[in-house]
Amino acid sequence: MTALAPTDRNTAGVLTVALEIPIDAPRTHVWRMLTEEAHRWWPRDFYASAKPLGMRFDVRLGGRLYEESEHGGGVVWYTVIALDPGHSIDLAGHLTAAFGGPSQTLLRLGLREQGEQTILEVTDAVVGNVSDRTSASLEEGWRTLFDRGFRTFVEANRDG
DSSP states (O other): OOOOOGGGSOOEEEEEEEEEEEESSOHHHHHHHHHHOHHHHSOGGGOOSSSEEEEEEOOSTTOEEEEEEGGGOEEEEEEEEEEETTTEEEEEEEEOGGGTOSEEEEEEEEEEEETTEEEEEEEEEEEEEOOTTHHHHHHHHHHIIIIIIIIHHHHHTTTO
């Protein structure tokens, strides 16, 4: 067995990214769109499969957030580990080496009402291979997905 040079070793770390995204819609509508319409608001460039068919969200304890692709393939993004229907969902996932891992990610999506708006609270804690780029990459990714993607979709489909 060959020893790795210090620069070849992955370093373990812990990183937390937290965002608050105001959405101009009632909490019940935001929850429904988040949990039932992922196949409609998930951006095409966020799929990990070469030929994705769609994103699915099985919102129950032990359920999965996953993408399906051709020929039975796909990617499990997260598993539901805690659920307070209409208010919050906690998910656990794995980042493989292809996506910057190996790491474990614990994602919490919470909703709270603030006047006429709903605040989507996104908190992601990553344990494992964490680099200097990980924080900025995660924050930009979640902001793109939930602010530019999800929020925009919800506000454009307030009647749907």
